[in-house]
């Protein structure tokens with residue numbers, strides 16, 4: 492089984508070839524970060540143009556590196572949401588063209604299912620499983636009773652974790668995307684500011700990061716006004732500790748209510764060292780739950796994870812035709828549909 496997979500939901504153009512849903516034969520990722528940095532974030536129109544320029548080269552490189560031809564392929568998988576509509580459309584259109592021209596089944600993939608299924612490229616996922624998906628646009632606890640069932644049991648009420656990192660980073664003078672540099676700065680400081688941990692003790696699995704972000708910004712602005720110099724390391728460490736505390740505490744609560752065989756940490760923010768260490772420590776208390784940290788190289792957006800999810804969805808009969816459209820606000824819908 493060989494999947495040719497496409498990812499273009501944000502600022503990475505990526506095409507991969509995945510064998511049997513779990514082996515990466517190639518995973519070409521063309522990033523556009525440099526083009527967006529001078530604007531301090533992803534500019535949708537700029538992103539679309541880059542995808543158009545990159546996509547054909549990515550397809551050719553992915554096939555070449557995997558040493559396969561179109562004739563060897565079993566299916567084509569593509570991210571059709573959530574994400575930037577203009578960006579998504581490039582991948583969706585390219586995938587449709589390849590599927591149509593080579594008479595291959597087209598499999599529509601939810602970007603977040605892809606982030607979760609990146610775990611499968613390391614080890615088989617055992618079900619029931621729980622995933623903490625932390626990325627630039629999402630912060631969700633997803634319960635998976637079976638491999639094709641996704642239930643969001645908790646999510647952010649405002650900012651996503653990655654978004655908060657990027658905004659706080661900007662205040663510290665760090666360029667987009669700020670997650671990694673803030674993480675590194677945090678490791679040199681201490682939690683001296685004791686920022687708020689919103690909703691931490693609430694009896695649910697939801698998150699909120701906008702209050703933390705505001706507290707951070709107010710602290711920095713106030714210090715500026717009275718010409719007080721604050722430690723950037725301590726600011727970063729205090730912010731990171733607050734984020735990690737809430738994510739870890741809510742995950743603990745979720746694992747107690749939904750006992751699972753595996754916890755998957757996925758999404759761009761899953762690369763965070765502080766979060767990885769904390770979950771590793773916390774999971775020692777859950778003897779029957781194995782922790783699967785998506786490897787750093789697969790935390791960010793890539794097509795390999797889309798192929799990994801695509802193979803699973805293909806087996807479950809997911810198919811799209813030439814009418815497939817980008818769905819910027821796509822949610823995990825199939826479990827909800829079955830409940831109806």
Ligand code: ATP
Nearest residue numbers: 626627628629653668669670671674759760762763
């Ligand atoms: P989504 O997946 O929700 O559609 P996205 O695809 O834009 O959003 P990803 O590419 O999955 O998001 O993740 C990017 C985010 O991860 C950025 O906000 C970035 O700052 C953050 N990030 C990357 N590395 C780290 C890190 N070490 N610590 C914290 N955040 C990080």
Ligand code: MG
Nearest residue numbers: 501502503792
């Ligand atoms: Mg990205």
Ligand code: FE
Nearest residue numbers: 626759791792
């Ligand atoms: Fe993503």
